[in-house]
Amino acid sequence: xxxxxxxxxxxxxxxxxxARISHDALRRFDDIFRxxxxxxxxxxxxxxxxxxxxxxxxxxxxxPPFSVVAERIYTDAFHGDLxxxxxxxxxxxxxxxxxxxxxxxxxxxxxxxxxxxRWFFDPLISVGxxxxxxxxxxxxxxxxxxxDISKISMVVFDAIFPVVTATLAGIAGVDKALIWxxxxxxxxxxxxxxxxxxxxxxxxxxxxxxxALPIALIVAIIAEMAMGGYGLGGAMMTASRYANSPGVFxxxxxxxxxxxILIKAMAFIRRRLLVWHxxxxxx
Amino acid sequence: xxNVAKTAVRYLPIVIxxxxxxxxxxxxxxxxxxxxxLSKVAAAWFDxxxxxxxxxxxxxxxxxxxAGLLLAVLIGGTLGMIMARCRIFDMLINPLVELFYPxxxxxxxxxxxxxxxxxxxxxxxxxxxxxxxxxxxxxxxxARGSDHALLWSARSMGAGSFRMMWDVxxxxxxxxxxxxxxxxxxxxxxxxxxxxxxxxxxxxxxxIGYLGSTxxxxxxxxxxxxxxxxxxxxxxxxxxxxxxLLRWRD
Amino acid sequence: xxxxxxxxxxxxxxTYRPPxxxxxxxxxxxxxxxxxREFLALLGPSGCGKSTLxxxxxxxxxxxxxxxxxxxxxxxAPGPDRGIVFQHFALFPWKTVRGNxxxxxxxxxxxxxxxxxxxxAFIDMVGLHGFEDSYPSxxxxxxxxxxxxxxxxxxxxxxxxxxxxxxxxxxxTRSLMxxxxxxxxxxxxxxxxxxxxxxxxxxxLAERVAVMSARPGRVKAIVETKFPNRDPxxxxxxxxxxxxxxxxxxxRDEAIKAQEATxx
Numbered sequence: 001x002x003x004x005x006x007x008x009x010x011x012x013x014x015x016x017x018x019a020r021i022s023h024d025a026l027r028r029f030d031d032i033f034r035x036x037x038x039x040x041x042x043x044x045x046x047x048x049x050x051x052x053x054x055x056x057x058x059x060x061x062x063x064p065p066f067s068v069v070a071e072r073i074y075t076d077a078f079h080g081d082l083x084x085x086x087x088x089x090x091x092x093x094x095x096x097x098x099x100x101x102x103x104x105x106x107x108x109x110x111x112x113x114x115x116x117x118r119w120f121f122d123p124l125i126s127v128g129x130x131x132x133x134x135x136x137x138x139x140x141x142x143x144x145x146x147x148d149i150s151k152i153s154m155v156v157f158d159a160i161f162p163v164v165t166a167t168l169a170g171i172a173g174v175d176k177a178l179i180w181x182x183x184x185x186x187x188x189x190x191x192x193x194x195x196x197x198x199x200x201x202x203x204x205x206x207x208x209x210x211x212a213l214p215i216a217l218i219v220a221i222i223a224e225m226a227m228g229g230y231g232l233g234g235a236m237m238t239a240s241r242y243a244n245s246p247g248v249f250x251x252x253x254x255x256x257x258x259x260x261i262l263i264k265a266m267a268f269i270r271r272r273l274l275v276w277h278x279x280x281x282x283x
Numbered sequence: 284x285x286n287v288a289k290t291a292v293r294y295l296p297i298v299i300x301x302x303x304x305x306x307x308x309x310x311x312x313x314x315x316x317x318x319x320x321l322s323k324v325a326a327a328w329f330d331x332x333x334x335x336x337x338x339x340x341x342x343x344x345x346x347x348x349x350a351g352l353l354l355a356v357l358i359g360g361t362l363g364m365i366m367a368r369c370r371i372f373d374m375l376i377n378p379l380v381e382l383f384y385p386x387x388x389x390x391x392x393x394x395x396x397x398x399x400x401x402x403x404x405x406x407x408x409x410x411x412x413x414x415x416x417x418x419x420x421x422x423x424x425x426a427r428g429s430d431h432a433l434l435w436s437a438r439s440m441g442a443g444s445f446r447m448m449w450d451v452x453x454x455x456x457x458x459x460x461x462x463x464x465x466x467x468x469x470x471x472x473x474x475x476x477x478x479x480x481x482x483x484x485x486x487x488x489x490x491i492g493y494l495g496s497t498x499x500x501x502x503x504x505x506x507x508x509x510x511x512x513x514x515x516x517x518x519x520x521x522x523x524x525x526x527x528l529l530r531w532r533d
Numbered sequence: 534x535x536x537x538x539x540x541x542x543x544x545x546x547x548t549y550r551p552p553x554x555x556x557x558x559x560x561x562x563x564x565x566x567x568x569x570r571e572f573l574a575l576l577g578p579s580g581c582g583k584s585t586l587x588x589x590x591x592x593x594x595x596x597x598x599x600x601x602x603x604x605x606x607x608x609x610a611p612g613p614d615r616g617i618v619f620q621h622f623a624l625f626p627w628k629t630v631r632g633n634x635x636x637x638x639x640x641x642x643x644x645x646x647x648x649x650x651x652x653x654a655f656i657d658m659v660g661l662h663g664f665e666d667s668y669p670s671x672x673x674x675x676x677x678x679x680x681x682x683x684x685x686x687x688x689x690x691x692x693x694x695x696x697x698x699x700x701x702x703x704x705x706t707r708s709l710m711x712x713x714x715x716x717x718x719x720x721x722x723x724x725x726x727x728x729x730x731x732x733x734x735x736x737x738l739a740e741r742v743a744v745m746s747a748r749p750g751r752v753k754a755i756v757e758t759k760f761p762n763r764d765p766x767x768x769x770x771x772x773x774x775x776x777x778x779x780x781x782x783x784x785r786d787e788a789i790k791a792q793e794a795t796x797x
Contacts, residue, residue: 037374037378038374038377039378042379119292119293122293130514130515130518131512131515132510132514134480135476135480135488136511138491138503142317142503218388225392225481233389237393240393240397430623432619432623433623435588435591435623436619436625437636438610439592439612440640441612441641442640450625450636454627457627530668531628531668532626533671
């Protein structure tokens with residue numbers, strides 16, 4: 001059991017670090033000087049990209065100018081498959097993520113309630129968590145074929161581990177006094193879980209989800225790359241196969257934007273859900 | 284003796300899963316092509332070891348992984364520490380780190396292939412780029428937390444700026460830096476195996492794909508399990524290393 | 534002023550600039566002379582800038598106005614001639630007691646056998662024999678501060694800067710440490726600047742006490758607190774109690790004034 005809780009603590013450290021980053025980002029928000037520097041360095045990166053690509057030191061194949069890539073994204077969006085690809089990738093990643101979230105919280109809650117369930121799953125999860133589960137992709141293809149179901153399954157398989165461990169650690173960390181006072185007020189087992197234990201464990205559960213979300217995206221894209229077809233990953237792979245370098249770089253920019261928006265949205269949801277919670281207090 | 288029994292009870296579920304696997308396959312409950320019995324997978328593993336396929340492919344995977352990770356740790360760690368200590372660097376580099384931090388790293392696979400082809404170079408670059416961000420963030424957060432009283436003490440005892448970096452900032456940053464490296468380690472395995480699976484002519488991932496496409500599913504299972512267990516073992520060994528390096532904490 | 538002074542602080546001002554908000558004048562027109570081997574306490578309410586003054590002498594903060602001379606030379610940077618001891622010990626948590634004490638000696642470039650011998654001597658002196666291989670996290674607060682003192686004394690600074698060194702210790706440990714510090718100081722006299730807000734501690738330890746006012750920090754008075762002997766029995770003597778009373782009134786006035794200033 002020490003192993004599982006250890007992993008959860010590591011995750012908590014990770015999330016603390018991330019919370020600190022977003023806190024810093026927030027504080028920086030009102031620091032105009034810093035923001036100016038930030039905009040400057042991103043702009044400088046884009047300008048450097050454009051200038052370097054046009055300087056003739058690299059072939060347009062190695063690095064197409066940013067303007068060409070932007071044009072390609074524009075064409076994809078209005079005359080191409082960008083929205084289909086984007087929709088499919090999001091569908092696969094998010095469906096997998098939600099199944100992993102619900103399944104992971106359920107399994108974590110069951111493990112914390114039942115000694116038998118915990119005995120059975122504890123070693124499987126502590127051994128499975130650090131494994132590179134992506135290696136199982138060909139096996140999953142073998143079982144489930146090349147359709148969405150196999151991609152979503154791969155996402156679930158990879159994303160569920162951090163959710164389970166975070167839920168377990170969150171529930172283990174719930175203040176005993178809270179549980180006693182709940183019992184005292186006559187809450188039943190089900191009410192205890194829904195109204196006391198899960199809300200109290202929510203900060204850690206959300207941390208687990210914040211770890212799981214980027215994993216879901218990474219895995220969905222890898223699965224698409226390996227299987228081909230529609231989707232942002234598949235489109236990038238096709239572009240790469242036809243040596244279409246603007247297509248490859250357009251894919252990176254598109255995926256980066258999607259990742260950025262999803263992660264910011266998740267952080268926003270966390271803040272909304274935890275308004276009652278002083279994030280500084282150890283959860 | 285009691286400890287042995289405890290460990291046995293603890294890991295019994297893994298044995299149960301293995302036995303169930305063997306039984307399901309032997310009783311033909313599912314297609315044996317899709318799920319060969321564990322014993323046959325083990326036999327295939329020994330065959331692969333004997334003809335050297337596993338070792339030679341494994342060696343090139345390990346070379347790529349450790350080279351990329353080493354670069355990421357050295358460059359990312361240095362960058363993070365400099366960012367924490369130098370305001371201008373911080374202001375210029377931090378926005379870029381924040382921009383690349385949410386990028387699903389797998390998106391880099393086709394680009395590294397475009398730049399460096401199908402060989403070792405593209406894999407090393409991919410792992411380096413993917414793993415650098417968590418290491419940088421770990422080093423940055425850790426180094427920023429270093430106590431100014433420690434820095435002052437070191438200075439008053441005669442340490443110069445470089446010595447302070449090495450003697451005070453680095454050890455202060457170590458707990459968070461090591462956590463960042465642990466994240467990078469897991470990421471390195473994912474990127475390595477998936478890039479080899481998708482575009483490569485060598486390595487664990489390639490071997491998995493090759494055996495799968497030729498229908499030797501027993502061998503494929505053997506390599507998949509080898510990679511999974513290797514990832515698990517490396518993580519555990521790394522955790523022990525971390526404990527030892529941080530033994531000074533209470 | 535006169536050639537006797539080892540440390541000369543002359544018309545020093547210091548402005549504290551918080552990352553956000555208005556700058557605050559922390560020290561205003563401070564002048565002080567400190568003689569060689571003198572034990573001087575800087576006493577004042579919190580926020581009077583006494584630690585800031587100490588950091589300026591240490592060379593940790595830039596001097597913006599006025600000047601500070603040590604042995605006739607202006608202070609530009611921290612140096613091993615001025616050892617510092619912090620309230621929260623500032624030990625390297627990743628080094629053992631021995632490693633901490635050795636650190637400064639390594640930086641001074643002493644050959645290894647001499648380093649080891651010297652470190653051991655100072656560890657023994659502060660009574661930590663047997664704890665050489667313990668990490669700070671395994672020690673009590675008092676033992677940590679002993680380690681910090683040994684580490685600073687080992688590099689043999691001629692000046693000892695102490696920033697509320699016993700402020701984080703419990704009452705019993707604090708009085709033990711005070712007595713021990715006096716013993717050490719009597720055995721190898723060094724110039725000591727000792728920052729504290731504890732009046733009794735200042736009177737007991739120091740030969741002179743500089744009382745500081747708050748916001749902005751000024752030297753309000755310099756009081757001689759020399760007693761014929763310094764064993765703990767004087768704590769109950771009439772002169773001692775009177776001195777404490779006199780200084781306490783000065784500090785209290787300042788504390789009240791500081792409170793009113795922030796209140797209005």
